[in-house]
Amino acid sequence: MITVTDLRKVYRQGERDVVALDGVTLSVPKGSVHGIIGHSGAGKSTLVRCLTLLDRPTSGSVAIAGQELANVSDRDLLAARRRIGMVFQHANLLDSRTTAQNVAFPLELVGTPRKRVAERVAELLQLVGLDRFADAYPAQLSGGQRQRVGIARALATDPDVLLCDEPTSALDPQTTDEILALIKDLRDRLQLTVLIITHEMHVVKRACDSVSLLEAGKIVEHGSLAEVVGRLGGRLSGALLPLPGEVPEDLPAGTVLELLYSGEHAVEPVISGIARRFDTDVNVLAGSVESLGGEQFAHLRIHLPAGADTAAITDHLKASGIAVAAKEA
Numbered sequence: 001m002i003t004v005t006d007l008r009k010v011y012r013q014g015e016r017d018v019v020a021l022d023g024v025t026l027s028v029p030k031g032s033v034h035g036i037i038g039h040s041g042a043g044k045s046t047l048v049r050c051l052t053l054l055d056r057p058t059s060g061s062v063a064i065a066g067q068e069l070a071n072v073s074d075r076d077l078l079a080a081r082r083r084i085g086m087v088f089q090h091a092n093l094l095d096s097r098t099t100a101q102n103v104a105f106p107l108e109l110v111g112t113p114r115k116r117v118a119e120r121v122a123e124l125l126q127l128v129g130l131d132r133f134a135d136a137y138p139a140q141l142s143g144g145q146r147q148r149v150g151i152a153r154a155l156a157t158d159p160d161v162l163l164c165d166e167p168t169s170a171l172d173p174q175t176t177d178e179i180l181a182l183i184k185d186l187r188d189r190l191q192l193t194v195l196i197i198t199h200e201m202h203v204v205k206r207a208c209d210s211v212s213l214l215e216a217g218k219i220v221e222h223g224s225l226a227e228v229v230g231r232l233g234g235r236l237s238g239a240l241l242p243l244p245g246e247v248p249e250d251l252p253a254g255t256v257l258e259l260l261y262s263g264e265h266a267v268e269p270v271i272s273g274i275a276r277r278f279d280t281d282v283n284v285l286a287g288s289v290e291s292l293g294g295e296q297f298a299h300l301r302i303h304l305p306a307g308a309d310t311a312a313i314t315d316h317l318k319a320s321g322i323a324v325a326a327k328e329a
């Protein structure tokens with residue numbers, strides 16, 4: 001479990017204060033994956049540095065499994081840092097060491113007995129699917145395999161939290177999905193708490209149980225994946241389940257509605273239901289249907305002709321639990 005409360009970081013730049021984190025609060029339960037998504041300059045790197053104590057927060061607190069990190073003395077810093085395993089965009093492996101020796105490195109640093117190191121390395125390589133590559137050097141591995149070594153190394157000292165900073169930004173789409181599947185597998189097998197910092201919506205879709213949108217140092221939207229997708233008009237909803245294309249300019253008079261629904265509605269004939277019940281044509285302009293956060297979601301843009309009883313149709317849809325937003329065509 002990781003809990004961040006009202007975290008602020010202000011940098012002094014000449015005469016000016018730069019507020020990089022402006023009261024960030026978030027909580028990631030044990031055994032779940034939380035995504036922090038944000039554009040360049042949003043404060044993601046600052047958050048990573050504050051969580052790993054490379055930078056001291058100006059105020060606020062960070063607690064891992066109930067233990068406050070922000071007040072740790074310099075003497076206890078190394079031990080505190082070991083509670084967070086770090087995975088970076090590039091695995092940054094030592095080229096002169098084999099896979100097994102790279103994974104062993106953090107264990108050697110803390111003086112683990114040699115026999116225990118060998119056992120632990122074997123366990124970890126099996127966990128990340130690299131047991132056959134123990135003696136390979138980084139140059140002999142693919143980008144995805146190198147990232148697996150990086151993940152095994154991050155888990156070597158048995159941290160409470162895995163903090164992944166843009167873990168798939170340097171990988172191709174298929175390898176990205178393999179690494180994200182591995183992270184979810186580790187979450188389930190080890191009950192690991194994972195925080196993924198990313199600028200890619202795909203990573204949130206594929207791997208995260210919950211997500212926070214970071215903007216100018218503030219969390220402006222957050223929730224479980226299903227919650228944020230379900231907020232029609234919300235920034236995360238629009239980005240996670242976007243509609244292809246724009247509203248055509250040459251539409252006949254009428255009303256354009258955007259609908260968003262999930263669960264049992266997503267398999268019900270909503271559109272033909274409206275057509276029958278209100279005796280009207282319905283033209284589907286765009287649609288996305290996808291399973292996100294364990295729920296099936298449908299996001300549609302439809303056109304109702306002039307003369308259709310738009311108010312009654314909207315009321316009916318809302319009463320059925322479907323989110324609706326209208327635009328005149």
Ligand SMILES: Nc1ncnc2c1ncn2[C@@H]1O[C@H](COP(=O)(O)OP(=O)(O)OP(=O)(O)O)[C@@H](O)[C@H]1O
Pocket residue numbers: 011012013018019020038039040041042043044045046047
């Ligand atoms: N050491 C520093 N001194 C002054 N300002 C800083 C410092 N580090 C970061 N900032 C400022 O804090 C804000 C957040 O920066 P940060 O690097 O955390 O964003 P980011 O989301 O990680 O962006 P990117 O993805 O481009 O790395 C920016 O306005 C940045 O200029």
